Amino acid sequence: MSRLILSLLMLGLGIVNVAQAANEEYPYRVRYPDVTVITTDDLNKRFNEVVVIDVRSKYEYDTLHVKDAINIPLKSGFGDKVAALRQKQNKPFVFYCNGKTCHKSYDAALLAEKARLDRVFAYDAGIFDWAKAQPEKTALLGKSPIKTEDLISGDAFHARLLDPKTFSSKVGDKTIVLDVRDKRQRDTALFPFKEQRAQLDEMKKIDEVVDDAKAKNKTLLVYDEAGKQVQWFQYYLESKGIKDYYFMKGGAEGHFNAMYGKVVLGSGDKDKKEEAKPAAK
Structure with a gap:
């Protein structure tokens, strides 16, 4: 009996560790529990079945983007623009930004749902993971396919x-x-x-x-x-x-x-400041 309990405890700890690792790699997922995410492998498999939307700035898009992605920066009027796009392309929408520590893909998915769109996903691995995994489906400075060695580390x-x-x-x-x-x-x-x-x-x-x-x-x-x-x-x-x-x-x-x-906001002391941290050596 004790071995069974020990095994269950070990299994539970394993699940917790896996979940914790996932949260550390994708820190915003826990903050956006209602957003459906799509993995790199799944996006690649469904690439021709979805509309990929880049929600970053035009400059970022022009530098590096998923091949054939549509650039709709996340700013005022975003919901109306994606709703109009759905009228032209009745496919699932996949939103992406710069990666795992960028929350724009999640925000875009929520705004799309607020605009009454279904079948929306966030590709939260971001452009760099995609470029490394799928260089033939990536554009760098207007050229595609790309060489992964041209990506700046x-x-x-x-x-x-x-x-x-x-x-x-x-x-x-x-x-x-x-x-x-x-x-x-x-x-x-x-x-x-x-x-x-x-x-x-x-x-x-x-x-x-x-x-x-x-x-x-x-x-x-x-x-x-x-x-x-x-x-x-x-x-x-x-x-x-x-x-x-x-x-x-x-x-x-x-x-x-x-x-x-650096001014510390919300500290209750308007004059309170935090000394700037020295640059990492």
Whole structure:
């Protein structure tokens, strides 16, 4: 009897460990229990039976996306747009974003259901898992199929990050600073009279700045709002053959946090601040 109880306990612990591992890999699933998810294998098997919708920004989509996916960024009017699309394509909808720590695919599925659509799924493994598993059904910078070795690894991206203090110390005659934030994000310049500005969709201007840095053999220092969009910008720089470039870790937000400390919201003390954590070494 004791062996039976022990076996049941071991089985129970195994189930808990499997569930815990799943929650750690997909941290948002527990927060979206009503969203139906689809795996990489199942999406591949049903690829021609569904409509795949990329809910990220156009810039992210243009850089790397599931082949034949439709780009509908998750913003105002999203529900109406997917409802109109269902009138044209009466197939199940699969929404995806950047991966396991991105919740946009879940939000998209909920908004679609709110718009009275059925047969909606979230592909929460995201674009990177898909690109690695299905390179022949992936587009990179407008070309498909892709080579998995052309995907930029997390290590390769992090090797280009400089903490705000180090980034600032490099600003000078031997560098060109490029602010790629959207115009609505540019409340102030971080390096007045020492930087150039071009948002990511202003490709002609970006080409001019990047070509100038390359021609003058200067280091290109790039920052965005929060240190996320530069990950996609790296693909452009690599395609241009730029080798001497760095990004500011945390973007403009990281810069202000390093200078003034990070404001803790909901602490009950409006003046309370948290010291910015040093960059990982």
